[in-house]
Amino acid sequence: MATTTAAQRRAQAKVEYDAFLAQCPSRALLDRIADKWVTLVLAALRSDGSPQFGADCAGQPRPMRYSELSRLLAGVSQKMLTQTLRSLERDGLITRTVEPTVPVTVTYELTDLGHSLHQMMRGLKTWAETHMDDVLANRAAYDNHVA
Numbered sequence: 570m571a572t573t574t575a576a577q578r579r580a581q582a583k584v585e586y587d588a589f590l591a592q593c594p595s596r597a598l599l600d601r602i603a604d605k606w607v608t609l610v611l612a613a614l615r616s617d618g619s620p621q622f623g624a625d626c627a628g629q630p631r632p633m634r635y636s637e638l639s640r641l642l643a644g645v646s647q648k649m650l651t652q653t654l655r656s657l658e659r660d661g662l663i664t665r666t667v668e669p670t671v672p673v674t675v676t677y678e679l680t681d682l683g684h685s686l687h688q689m690m691r692g693l694k695t696w697a698e699t700h701m702d703d704v705l706a707n708r709a710a711y712d713n714h715v716a
Contacts (some may be wrong), residue, residue, distance in 0.1 A: 571642075573647070577585055577615055598660070600658065602686065602690075604647070604653070606645055606649055606650070606653040607644070607653055607690075608662075608694060609642050609645075609689045609694070610638065610642065610654065610657060611662065611663075611683060611686060611687050611690045611691075612638075612641060612658070612690050612691050612694050613633065613636075613638055613641050613680045614633055614663065614677060614678065614683070614687075631678070632666065632676035632677060632678040633676060633677055633678070634674065634675065634676055634677075635650070635654075635675055635677070638650060638654075639679065646683065652667070654677055657683070658677075660681060660682075661680055661682050661683075662679070662681050662682055662683035662685060662686060663677050663678060663679055663680060664680055665677055666678070666679050670692070
C-alpha cells in the first residue's frame, strides 16, 4: 500500500473541490465572497477613492486607509468593516500595512489573489447598477400579480 504525502493529498483534494457538496471548503469561500461588504471593499480598493454616486471602481490599484474605505462604503458599521477587512486579510485577498507614525497609519491593498477576484466583483457591482431598473420593474410586476 502506497503512502501519500501531505502535498499529494492537498493536490488530490484540489481536484475534487465541488461547491455543490456541503462539506467542500470552496462553499465557505463562496459564502465569504458573496457578502455585499466583501464585494464593495474589493471594488473600492481598486477605485480612485472618490465617493461620488456611480464611481466605476476602475482606477489604478492603490492602498486605502480605513477612514477612506469607511467614507466610500456608505452604511457600513465600524464593526462590519473591521470584520470584513480581517476576513479578507486572512484569506490572502488584501494586505494590511501598519506604518509607525503618530497616529499610526494603517492601509489596505489588494494582493495578487485579490486582483484576480476584483474583476468579477466589479462586474457584479456593475451588473447590479445597470440592471436595477429592470429588477425593480420585475418586482413591481410580481407583487401586483401576487396581490
